[in-house]
Amino acid sequence: MKAPLYLGVDLGGTNIKAGLVDHKGNIISEAACPTLPERGQKEVISDLVALCFETIAAAGKTKARAAGVGVPGVVNAYNGAVLTAPNLFWKDVALGPLLEELLQCPAALDNDANTAAMAEYAAGAAKGYSDALVVTLGTGVGAGVIVNGRLLRGAHGLAGEIGHMTLYTDGILCNCKNRGCFEMYASARALRSMGMRAVEEEPACMLARAVSGEKELVTAELVARCAQKGDAQSLFIWERYTGDLALGLSNAARVMDPQIIVIGGGVANAGEFLLAPLREKIGRLSIDDTAGPVEIACARFGAQAGIIGAAMLARSLFDG
Amino acid sequence: MKAPLYLGVDLGGTNIKAGLVDHKGNIISEAACPTLPERGQKEVISDLVALCFETIAAAGKTKARAAGVGVPGVVNAYNGAVLTAPNLFWKDVALGPLLEELLQCPAALDNDANTAAMAEYAAGAAKGYSDALVVTLGTGVGAGVIVNGRLLRGAHGLAGEIGHMTLYTDGILCNCKNRGCFEMYASARALRSMGMRAVEEEPACMLARAVSGEKELVTAELVARCAQKGDAQSLFIWERYTGDLALGLSNAARVMDPQIIVIGGGVANAGEFLLAPLREKIGRLSIDDTAGPVEIACARFGAQAGIIGAAMLARSLFDG
Numbered sequence: 278m279k280a281p282l283y284l285g286v287d288l289g290g291t292n293i294k295a296g297l298v299d300h301k302g303n304i305i306s307e308a309a310c311p312t313l314p315e316r317g318q319k320e321v322i323s324d325l326v327a328l329c330f331e332t333i334a335a336a337g338k339t340k341a342r343a344a345g346v347g348v349p350g351v352v353n354a355y356n357g358a359v360l361t362a363p364n365l366f367w368k369d370v371a372l373g374p375l376l377e378e379l380l381q382c383p384a385a386l387d388n389d390a391n392t393a394a395m396a397e398y399a400a401g402a403a404k405g406y407s408d409a410l411v412v413t414l415g416t417g418v419g420a421g422v423i424v425n426g427r428l429l430r431g432a433h434g435l436a437g438e439i440g441h442m443t444l445y446t447d448g449i450l451c452n453c454k455n456r457g458c459f460e461m462y463a464s465a466r467a468l469r470s471m472g473m474r475a476v477e478e479e480p481a482c483m484l485a486r487a488v489s490g491e492k493e494l495v496t497a498e499l500v501a502r503c504a505q506k507g508d509a510q511s512l513f514i515w516e517r518y519t520g521d522l523a524l525g526l527s528n529a530a531r532v533m534d535p536q537i538i539v540i541g542g543g544v545a546n547a548g549e550f551l552l553a554p555l556r557e558k559i560g561r562l563s564i565d566d567t568a569g570p571v572e573i574a575c576a577r578f579g580a581q582a583g584i585i586g587a588a589m590l591a592r593s594l595f596d597g
Numbered sequence: 598m599k600a601p602l603y604l605g606v607d608l609g610g611t612n613i614k615a616g617l618v619d620h621k622g623n624i625i626s627e628a629a630c631p632t633l634p635e636r637g638q639k640e641v642i643s644d645l646v647a648l649c650f651e652t653i654a655a656a657g658k659t660k661a662r663a664a665g666v667g668v669p670g671v672v673n674a675y676n677g678a679v680l681t682a683p684n685l686f687w688k689d690v691a692l693g694p695l696l697e698e699l700l701q702c703p704a705a706l707d708n709d710a711n712t713a714a715m716a717e718y719a720a721g722a723a724k725g726y727s728d729a730l731v732v733t734l735g736t737g738v739g740a741g742v743i744v745n746g747r748l749l750r751g752a753h754g755l756a757g758e759i760g761h762m763t764l765y766t767d768g769i770l771c772n773c774k775n776r777g778c779f780e781m782y783a784s785a786r787a788l789r790s791m792g793m794r795a796v797e798e799e800p801a802c803m804l805a806r807a808v809s810g811e812k813e814l815v816t817a818e819l820v821a822r823c824a825q826k827g828d829a830q831s832l833f834i835w836e837r838y839t840g841d842l843a844l845g846l847s848n849a850a851r852v853m854d855p856q857i858i859v860i861g862g863g864v865a866n867a868g869e870f871l872l873a874p875l876r877e878k879i880g881r882l883s884i885d886d887t888a889g890p891v892e893i894a895c896a897r898f899g900a901q902a903g904i905i906g907a908a909m910l911a912r913s914l915f916d917g
Binding site: 351361406407408420422424425427429430431432433434435436437438439441442443445446453455524527528529531532533534535536561562564565569571 | 671681726727728740742744745747749750751752753754755756757758759761762763765766773775844847848849851852853854855856881882884885889891
């Protein structure tokens with residue numbers, strides 16, 4: 278008796294990571310290589326496939342039951358096409374069918390926010406919840422929406438693009454050309470930007486001293502740590518950051534009414550220091566006390582969420 | 598061969614309406630009576646049941662295949678309990694099981710925004726769309742969310758409560774005790790309030806003259822009509838109103854990515870005069886041109902949406 282194994286591929290703009298994963302989400306073997314997307318899609322796909330076979334061989338296998346791939350862009354999950362992936366310079370690439378041929382197994386494709394949500398839903402913090410919002414705080418704010426126990430893709434594969442909800446009508450200009458998008462306030466990048474400004478404006482604060490005044494060294498996690506240590510500047514930023522994050526999450530929750538909101542990305546390493554203010558602020562914005570508060574939790578998987586989620590996506594090909 | 602007929606009941610705070618409806622959403626017979634909720638739930642339910650039998654008899658029948666009821670409150674659609682219905686003064690009423698006994702047929706219960714969405718999805722403007730947001734602009738802003746061809750209820754029956762998304766953090770105080778809720782800007786009541794203020798402040802404007810200076814006579818529809826006729830004050834209000842409506846709808850669309858947004862309520866009688874600015878403003882806020890614009894349409898059903906949707910909810914008990 279051998280349990281089937283699934284290939285999970287995290288195709289990022291910087292690195293490609295692949296792993297062979299069991300049905301419970303445990304990684305059996307993994308490998309990675311740089312993406313170098315400027316080489317063109319053929320070379321990238323060729324490396325991706327080589328990485329998959331390397332991973333399979335490392336586990337002493339010859340084949341996976343199915344493969345899943347998470348892509349940083351907009352995909353058509355039904356036919357396996359990557360519609361646009363700006364960080365890869367891809368447009369209309371039929372990656373799914375191509376991988377099925379090259380890997381000799383069924384392949385499923387989705388955007389990286391959805392594969393992260395799959396990881397948490399299938400094996401992580403959202404396991405056992407039928408309605409979950411799984412948010413990743415990174416360069417932007419991405420989310421995967423689970424409703425009735427299934428990933429919600431929406432009519433154009435754009436469900437969960439909550440980073441571009443408008444939070445402030447006259448707010449900061451976003452790459453999408455609109456103003457005041459949620460991710461301009463609630464992404465890890467936004468937190469870092471606020472920290473960098475504090476270093477410039479308050480060179481005596483703990484945060485500025487921690488980077489010896491070099492603002493480029495500021496990270497979102499560092500701002501969180503300094504706030505946790507009581508740095509007044511960082512606490513001021515943290516209060517604003519968690520307020521805006523709560524506001525956007527609460528708005529998203531009004532639409533889909535989740536049981537749980539799971540937060541991932543480096544900022545979530547702050548744990549209760551992040552969750553406590555979010556619970557309080559989201560609770561204050563809730564509309565119905567009888568329903569009880571929505572649960573808020575940190576993601577279980579970090580950098581491996583992409584591999585595990587893509588593998589769980591592959592596993593879901595065999596569900597019901 | 599007789600096609601089965603469904604009872605649809607629209608249990609409002611002011612009136613109870615019941616209708617016998619065929620599987621295509623055509624009303625065969627209907628009846629109504631005042632709700633008078635202050636009498637208590639027993640009397641209201643007794644009247645509701647009498648109304649149902651009256652409707653069945655009027656169609657020359659003795660029985661319906663199933664009954665659906667739309668309730669102005671929070672329900673548990675799974676066990677047929679009304680959790681809270683402030684306008685009826687109800688809390689924890691097991692209406693569904695009671696009606697099944699009294700009407701001798703299966704009964705389904707949902708909130709009125711969801712039954713309105715069912716009407717449009719099963720037989721109206723959202724027919725044939727698997728992902729739709731059906732919004733009703735009334736005293737508040739309610740919405741029914743259709744995903745993958747099914748009504749989304751959410752973990753606590755609160756999916757689609759988009760009227761309480763925060764639009765402006767320091768905005769107008771809402772009944773829910775939060776500030777700046779979407780419905781304080783985008784409901785029919787909000788439009789009327791803006792019109793009333795204009796009558797006070799600009800007694801010479803067309804709107805003020807239309808009500809002979811009596812601001813209590815202002816309606817949301819009147820503001821729309823005066824704007825359509827070119828009244829500068831009303832146009833100013835209309836521009837702000839459609840902007841805020843577009844903003845909230847766009848935010849909701851980011852979460853669930855619908856193919857179509859359907860707008861109901863008296864304000865939607867303005868037709869293209871409402872839809873054109875919404876299309877333009879929502880289009881401007883969209884994030885992906887490749888996906889094509891979300892469709893925006895007016896609801897097909899007006900005052901009868903409650904009856905038809907409740908009947909379609911009853912019909913859905915027999916779906917797959």
